[in-house]
Amino acid sequence: MGKNVTIVGAGLVGSLVSIYLAKKGYKIDVYERRADMRKISMSAGRSINLALSDRGWKGLEGVGIADEIKKIAIPMYGRFIHHKDGTTAYQPYGKDNQAIYSVSRAEINMKLMDLAEQQPNIKFHFDKRCASVDRKTMEASFEDNNTKKVETVTSDLLFGADGAFAASRLNMQLNNDRFEYNQHYIDCGYKELIIPPGKNGEFLMEKNALHIWPRGSFMMIALPNPDGNFTCTLFFPFEGEKSFNTIKTKEQVIKFFNEEFPDAVALMPTLADDYLNNPVASLVTVKCFPWTFDNKIGLIGDAAHAIVPFYGQGMNCGFEDCVVLNDLITKHNDDWDKIFPEYQSLRKPDGDAIADLAIANFIEMRDKTADPKFLLQKKIEAKFSEKHPEKWIPLYSMVTYSPHIRYSKALSEGKKQQGIMDKIMAMPNIEANWDSKEVEDAILKQL
Amino acid sequence: MGKNVTIVGAGLVGSLVSIYLAKKGYKIDVYERRADMRKISMSAGRSINLALSDRGWKGLEGVGIADEIKKIAIPMYGRFIHHKDGTTAYQPYGKDNQAIYSVSRAEINMKLMDLAEQQPNIKFHFDKRCASVDRKTMEASFEDNNTKKVETVTSDLLFGADGAFAASRLNMQLNNDRFEYNQHYIDCGYKELIIPPGKNGEFLMEKNALHIWPRGSFMMIALPNPDGNFTCTLFFPFEGEKSFNTIKTKEQVIKFFNEEFPDAVALMPTLADDYLNNPVASLVTVKCFPWTFDNKIGLIGDAAHAIVPFYGQGMNCGFEDCVVLNDLITKHNDDWDKIFPEYQSLRKPDGDAIADLAIANFIEMRDKTADPKFLLQKKIEAKFSEKHPEKWIPLYSMVTYSPHIRYSKALSEGKKQQGIMDKIMAMPNIEANWDSKEVEDAILKQL
Numbered sequence: 001m002g003k004n005v006t007i008v009g010a011g012l013v014g015s016l017v018s019i020y021l022a023k024k025g026y027k028i029d030v031y032e033r034r035a036d037m038r039k040i041s042m043s044a045g046r047s048i049n050l051a052l053s054d055r056g057w058k059g060l061e062g063v064g065i066a067d068e069i070k071k072i073a074i075p076m077y078g079r080f081i082h083h084k085d086g087t088t089a090y091q092p093y094g095k096d097n098q099a100i101y102s103v104s105r106a107e108i109n110m111k112l113m114d115l116a117e118q119q120p121n122i123k124f125h126f127d128k129r130c131a132s133v134d135r136k137t138m139e140a141s142f143e144d145n146n147t148k149k150v151e152t153v154t155s156d157l158l159f160g161a162d163g164a165f166a167a168s169r170l171n172m173q174l175n176n177d178r179f180e181y182n183q184h185y186i187d188c189g190y191k192e193l194i195i196p197p198g199k200n201g202e203f204l205m206e207k208n209a210l211h212i213w214p215r216g217s218f219m220m221i222a223l224p225n226p227d228g229n230f231t232c233t234l235f236f237p238f239e240g241e242k243s244f245n246t247i248k249t250k251e252q253v254i255k256f257f258n259e260e261f262p263d264a265v266a267l268m269p270t271l272a273d274d275y276l277n278n279p280v281a282s283l284v285t286v287k288c289f290p291w292t293f294d295n296k297i298g299l300i301g302d303a304a305h306a307i308v309p310f311y312g313q314g315m316n317c318g319f320e321d322c323v324v325l326n327d328l329i330t331k332h333n334d335d336w337d338k339i340f341p342e343y344q345s346l347r348k349p350d351g352d353a354i355a356d357l358a359i360a361n362f363i364e365m366r367d368k369t370a371d372p373k374f375l376l377q378k379k380i381e382a383k384f385s386e387k388h389p390e391k392w393i394p395l396y397s398m399v400t401y402s403p404h405i406r407y408s409k410a411l412s413e414g415k416k417q418q419g420i421m422d423k424i425m426a427m428p429n430i431e432a433n434w435d436s437k438e439v440e441d442a443i444l445k446q447l
Numbered sequence: 448m449g450k451n452v453t454i455v456g457a458g459l460v461g462s463l464v465s466i467y468l469a470k471k472g473y474k475i476d477v478y479e480r481r482a483d484m485r486k487i488s489m490s491a492g493r494s495i496n497l498a499l500s501d502r503g504w505k506g507l508e509g510v511g512i513a514d515e516i517k518k519i520a521i522p523m524y525g526r527f528i529h530h531k532d533g534t535t536a537y538q539p540y541g542k543d544n545q546a547i548y549s550v551s552r553a554e555i556n557m558k559l560m561d562l563a564e565q566q567p568n569i570k571f572h573f574d575k576r577c578a579s580v581d582r583k584t585m586e587a588s589f590e591d592n593n594t595k596k597v598e599t600v601t602s603d604l605l606f607g608a609d610g611a612f613a614a615s616r617l618n619m620q621l622n623n624d625r626f627e628y629n630q631h632y633i634d635c636g637y638k639e640l641i642i643p644p645g646k647n648g649e650f651l652m653e654k655n656a657l658h659i660w661p662r663g664s665f666m667m668i669a670l671p672n673p674d675g676n677f678t679c680t681l682f683f684p685f686e687g688e689k690s691f692n693t694i695k696t697k698e699q700v701i702k703f704f705n706e707e708f709p710d711a712v713a714l715m716p717t718l719a720d721d722y723l724n725n726p727v728a729s730l731v732t733v734k735c736f737p738w739t740f741d742n743k744i745g746l747i748g749d750a751a752h753a754i755v756p757f758y759g760q761g762m763n764c765g766f767e768d769c770v771v772l773n774d775l776i777t778k779h780n781d782d783w784d785k786i787f788p789e790y791q792s793l794r795k796p797d798g799d800a801i802a803d804l805a806i807a808n809f810i811e812m813r814d815k816t817a818d819p820k821f822l823l824q825k826k827i828e829a830k831f832s833e834k835h836p837e838k839w840i841p842l843y844s845m846v847t848y849s850p851h852i853r854y855s856k857a858l859s860e861g862k863k864q865q866g867i868m869d870k871i872m873a874m875p876n877i878e879a880n881w882d883s884k885e886v887e888d889a890i891l892k893q894l
Contacts, residue, residue: 174617178632178685178729185625238625282625 003156003334006031006140008130008168012105013301013318014161015112019063020326022119024334029153030116031128031142033162038110049223049231050108051076051100051210051312053400059319062326065115072107074224075099080209081369086263090209091369091378094397095386100210100312102223108315130167133158135175135293140168157336160299164284164306169299173288180289186308186362188218189244189280190235195267197228204267205230212369213261218242219366220261232264234275235283235366244280283308285355291348292340300325305351310362311399313354313407320403321347350407357399357411377421380434384443391447392417420446450603450781453478453587455577455615459552460748460765461608462559466510467773469566471781476600477563478575478589480609485557496670496678497555498523498547498657498759500847506766509773512562519554521671522546527656528816533710537656538816538825541844542833547657547759549670555762577614580605582622582740587615604783607746611731611753616746620735627736633755633809635665636691636727637682642714644675651714652677659816660708665689666813667708679711681722682730682813691727730755732802738795739787747772752798757808758846760801760854767850768794800858804846824868827881831890838894839864867893 003026007014010032018028052060052073060066077099078092093100116122128142131150141152160168173179198204203224205211211222211230217237222230237243247256250272257265265271286306291299301318325343332338368374378394385392395414398405405413424430424442433439450473454461457479465475499507499520507513524546525539540547563569575589578597588599607615620626645651650671652658658669658677664684669677684690694703697719704712712718733753738746748765772790779785815821825841832839842861845852852860871877871889880886 170621173630178731180631182629182631183620184627184629284625 003027004154005029006153006155006158008133008140008158008160008166009033009162009301009303010109010113010124010126011161011163011301012109012112012315013322014159015109015116016059016063016319017159017161017300017322017325018116018122019112019119020322021329022116022122023063024326024329026121026157028119028122029125029155030122031125031130031140033129033145033167034126035145036113036124036126037106038113049102049225050105050315051223052103052108053100053312053316055313055320055323055403056316057101058403059316059323062323063115065111068111069103069108070101072226073101073103074226075101075208076210076223077208078210079369080206080211082211082213082261082263083370084215084260084262088263089375091375092382093210094394094401095382098397098401099208100400102210102225104225105315130162130171133160133168133171133297135172135297138296156296158297160297160303161301163302164286166299166303168297169288169303172293172297172299176290176293180287182285182287183306184285186283186285186359187239188235188237188362189282190233191244191275191278191280193220193232193234193268193271193274193278195222195230195232195264196269201228203228203230212365213264214366214368214370215260216367216370220264221365222264232268235362238280247275250276285359287352287355289348291344295337295340298325298340298343304347305355307351307355307358308362309358310365311354311358313358313399317351317354317407320350353407353411354399357395357407357414373425376431376434377425380424380439381417381421383435384440387440388444392443450474451601452476453600453602453605455580455587455605455607455613456480456609456748456750457556457560457571457573458608458610458748459556459559459762460769461606462556462563463506463510463766464606464608464747464769464772465563465569466559466566467769468776469563469569470510471773471776473568473604475566475569476572476602477569478572478577478587480576480592480614481573482592483560483571483573484553485560496549496672497552497762498670499550499555500547500759500763502760502767502770502850503763505850506763506770509770510562512558515558516550516555517548519673520548520550521673522548522655523657523670524655525657526816527653527658529658529660529708529710530817531662531707531709535710536822538822539829540657541841541848542829545844545848546655547847549657549672551672552762577609577618580607580615580618580744582619582744585743603743605744607744607750608748610749611733613746613750615744616735616750619740619744619746623737623740627734629732629734631732633730633732633806634686635682635684635809636729637680638691638722638725638727640667640679640681640715640718640721640725642669642677642679642711643716648675650675650677659812660711661813661815661817662707663814663817667711668812669711679715682809685727694722697723732806734799734802736795738791742784742787745772745787745790751794752802754798754802754805755809756805757812758801758805760805760846764798764801764854767797797854800854801846804842804854804858804861820872823878823881824872827871827886827890828864828868830882831887834887835891839890 005021005026005028007018007030010030014030018030022028057066060069078090081089127145131141131143133140139152139154141150143150160166162168173181207224213220218235220232220234222232224230239245247253253272253275284306285308291304300321307314324346328339328342381394385394398410452468452473452475454465454477457477461477465477469475504513507516525537528536574592578588578590580587586599586601588597590597607613609615620628654671660667665682667679667681669679671677686692694700700719700722731753732755738751747768754761771793775786775789828841832841845857
């Protein structure tokens with residue numbers, strides 16, 4: 001107790017874990033590479049809104065700010081599919097009022113920082129780049145972006161919460177023998193675009209949905225923002241016939257969007273300029289091990305497990321890290337020789353699982369959401385699950401609405417379910433018989 | 448032509464590639480982090496001898512020093528297996544005089560440096576740690592170990608030949624978007640031990656063999672040195688019942704070696720002291736991509752593809768990189784916009800293949816070389832190969848004696864062969880019938 005904790009990174013997870021630790025009585029210093037985002041205007045064109053779901057809510061509830069965030073969050077009850085021919089389809093994400101929530105990354109982050117600063121035992125330090133972390137001495141050095149002066153701090157515990165390209169983790173990669181490390185990029189990058197509000201500030205598409213334009217090898221999605229606009233994200237191959245490499249000029253952009261996303265083009269007055277001006281970002285998965293060192297240094301959030309965004313679980317998983325850690329602090333009475341090993345052994349398989357699920361969901365979103373057979377399968381699963389909720393929770397629901405089910409369990413259950421559904425979908429005349437006792441019994445028999 | 452080339456690393460591959468490039472007329476500066484190994488006494492206990500095979504010889508022949516190295520190389524014609532009960536067995540590595548050669552890493556490296564310095568257009572710089580490589584400006588900076596002064600050099604081309612933990616590659620990992628990177632450690636580490644010569648300087652075991660004590664989850668090997676001693680290497684799990692973690696005291700060492708390697712213990716007078724004093728080293732596989740950047744920077748040798756030592760191909764593969772590069776320089780008339788892309792597309796699959804083969808050979812060496820069924824399979828393959836050399840080259844021979852067969856081809860052919868041999872070994876009474884027309888025909892039929 002009363003231990004000094006250094007947290008590298010004041011992002012979503014760094015801010016949240018600082019609050020959890022402060023409430024346990026630790027003295028916290030949070031060092032952030034960037035300037036204080038509450039004092040500067042945000043730069044556009046980079047990952048602005050996120051989908052908050054139950055694991056994330058649980059993390060916010062634990063520090064009492066779920067209600068406040070809910071005020072600025074927009075529930076999305078399902079996928080709104082936009083086909084190439086202009087027709088649309090709607091797939092609910094779950095039953096009843098189950099939803100994921102579109103929230104602004106900046107808003108949540110600023111709220112978390114504000115809350116953290118209300119704690120007397122948390123201090124933020126901005127514009128401080130992590131230059132080194134020394135395991136032996138527990139010294140971390142930070143260079144000030146403006147003065148270039150290097151400050152060295154010593155603490156009892158240190159958390160690396162500095163994201164996918166964590167400087168804290170790099171120090172472990174370089175100075176820890178047998179550090180397992182893997183960074184993998186998918187062949188697609190992304191670019192943000194915008195659908196502005198209508199004349200009277202109204203939403204120009206269905207507000208309470210996540211919009212998807214699935215096109216096989218690429219897709220666009222759109223999430224609602226409180227001010228009436230939608231943040232659109234084009235996920236697009238870097239190379240190939242239709243790719244960032246071939247769609248480059250204003251003319252190419254207009255032609256391509258008119259062909260592929262005709263209904264969206266009508267709502268995107270600044271499309272060509274946005275496309276030409278906004279950056280292309282890449283999508284990385286990072287897996288590493290160990291996550292803890294000498295029971296004094298721990299990685300958390302993206303620094304431990306950066307994942308692609310297609311399951312909307314990056315932030316949610318990071319918040320769940322905080323919840324698990326908090327529970328272990330309670331369970332082990334602040335004995336970090338017990339907390340850290342259990343944190344690592346619990347969370348590593350779950351981080352790996354959600355990383356793999358996120359990659360798989362990319363395929364599902366860009367490709368299968370346009371496939372009638374896939375939609376039928378989801379319908380059968382939903383129906384069966386409704387009738388036998390104790391026997392079948394659809395994979396998406398396990399991941400998104402079931403914080404009591406570990407990601408690793410969801411992954412293994414999901415594989416089992418897919419094996420069953422492969423057989424069901426191969427049944428003759430399934431399109432006609434999908435809602436029959438025969439199908440229900442066939443599933444029951446396999447369970 | 449006449450271009451300036453910076454090479455990071457004066458190890459085996461850095462030294463060799465510098466000679467190849469110098470002979471093509473390039474002006475070379477080689478920067479090495481360590482001191483000049485020719486001027487200091489070597490520290491013992493770390494990876495001293497290597498197994499040179501045909502791909503490596505080809506690399507040395509290309510610069511005309513194969514004959515000189517042959518003088519200090521000891522041919523090993525097969526595996527000499529030491530069983531736990533004291534019995535031994537011998538497995539030839541190939542036919543006739545096919546052998547791999549035990550050579551001292553330091554000897555080869557020093558010879559290569561000497562040869563390189565004879566070229567007027569190569570200059571070595573020692574004690575220079577690579578601090579940064581800037582892709583845009585082609586500036587590389589090196590910090591002098593003694594003066595701590597940083598020197599910045601600009602060149603037309605730069606090669607990262609600085610090994611498994613290459614600083615040059617790290618700069619690409621940090622400053623190149625979408626750099627694929629994977630470092631993986633196996634669960635075993637290694638420790639070097641020694642069997643000294645007899646009273647009259649004689650070898651106390653068979654000189655012309657690679658000695659193996661296969662024990663399932665661990666093994667010891669021994670390679671001959673020209674002065675009559677053997678360098679022994681214990682490959683041993685870090686954790687577990689029999690591991691570096693459990694065998695720690697003098698008493699434990701003596702007991703363990705007496706149980707597991709009784710015939711070796713008799714020849715190891717300094718065993719306990721060596722075990723207690725020599726370091727444990729870890730074994731990493733590194734895979735990355737790309738290997739070339741802007742057609743100006745290239746990775747080569749371990750910097751591009753660090754592998755575990757169990758196929759004895761680390762150096763050989765690095766030397767083959769140099770040969771392939773040299774051929775491409777000739778083929779493309781020094782047009783690096785053509786050389787680098789082809790170098791990368793040719794060598795990356797081969798680097799991946801030998802990495803996987805090396806991991807697989809660990810299992811084979813420590814486990815299967817003690818298995819009568821495995822030995823029988825090798826005997827059948829050798830027999831068949833002898834009779835139908837155009838139809839079947841054993842995998843080990845493809846990798847070791849067949850530089851004209853790419854590693855990637857050897858890997859895929861080897862998988863095909865294993866599929867065939869799985870069926871052959873399942874034939875009833877194969878132990879008795881192995882040398883029959885029936886078996887020969889069964890193989891022929893599957894080809």
